[in-house]
Amino acid sequence: MSERVAIITGAARGIGLATTELMLEEGATVVMVDYDQQALSKAANTLNNVLPIECDVSQPDQVQQMIATTLEQHGRIDCLVNNAGVADFGPIESTSFDVWRKVMATNLDGVFLCSQAAIPALKQSQGCIVNIASISGLRASTLRTAYGTSKAAVIHLTQQQAAELGEHGIRANCVAPGPVRTKLAMAVHTQAIIDAYHDALPLNRYGTEKEIAQAIVFLCSQKASFITGQTLAADGGFESTGVGLPALRS
Template sequence: MSTQKVALVTGAARGIGLATAQSFAAQGWNVLMLDRDHAELARVVADVPRATALDCDISDPDAVAASFTALDQLDCLVNNAGVAQFGPIEACDFALWRSVMATNLDGTFLCSQAALPLLKASRGNIVNIASISGLRASTLRVAYGTSKAAVIQLTKQQAAELGEYGVRANCVCPGPVRTKLAMAVHSQEIIDAYHDAIPLNRYGSEAEIAAAITFLASESASYITGQVLAADGGFDSTGVGLPALRKDTP
């Protein structure tokens, strides 16, 4: 086994996944960047030092098995790939429900299971990416929020059962993040509402979420497992409190 550590990041062609791959690379890791968007992955991988592209749809069990069988070392698996379908609960039919679960939950499970032999050998770790929507309910997110809540529980199961092998498992729950996609679909009204609801009064950045992920993957977090870290600017701490009631009143 090489002394150079290896991280595999799913959903690495853009957003938080790409920022995480860049952060690992900056810290001297070799990075396996996995995504089903072959064209975008091929475009960005050349700009990440010591990175290798893996073309794979994590909702496909055979594709996952083939991708992981080809690996000979893995020190950290970051299960970041996910899809989001937002809409009213009555508009969520079973096909939409399954399409969200197939990537967000099934894909996370499949990659984790496939990675276990390598992670046991390296006494490595898993960082699952859930969402603030898995910690607190929100409108229009019945499938997405439920899938992310399940990822949180999966993380705790992994930590409970894999610790005896020296394998750690933790979860990062991003709050609103200033990704290109979010900025494209969030109206100014939505942006203002999020700012009002978040104690730090702003969106997070992709790099800030990546920093939380790479910390949990590092030796600095060697005694941390089974934890759920909300990287959310304090959003979860406000619960259902109204922003107007957070200020002192006469």
């Protein structure tokens, strides 16, 4: 990754911060993007070789400015990690349009906007895009009308990006994490849900931020040079096992 410039959105904490740290270990320069200015400054102050930029990825003008600042400061973009995301779980009938729009604005519009704005620079570097979806985009589940649909759309958008951008040498892939104990997940996972995940997942535990970051950094690296249009589930076996009946296991 040395000499490479990576933009990571949602970098102030959680999976985005772990990916920032791993990218830095690999020698990249990291542009840390987040709309939580306080958390962003706190995280960036502990790191070297980073450029923190406050930006709401759902706002087209802010995204354009973020890309322009990156190019002014570093002159190139090699990797774009679209990681910023929000979760809001609820039943279909009581999912308000405001909630639907809030989830789509960050999780889907943000991926579209950041990618589109970065494409001219990615063409020059023959760079790559890694979008962060979720296991919730690979299979439907209760309460995830907005969140799950946004993440399924991200998986398809990744394939669109791979189809159109491959001829420019740009790869686009997706990571679909299973449960990780971040602020986002802990806001929607009760203790009963945590226990049930531990029981049902083949690896019997949550993943760590670093385990998701390792999948992301792999897809950004030259080791993945012939991989594009794929979704890598980093999920402790969640997706492969489908419906797991507790009665069959006990």
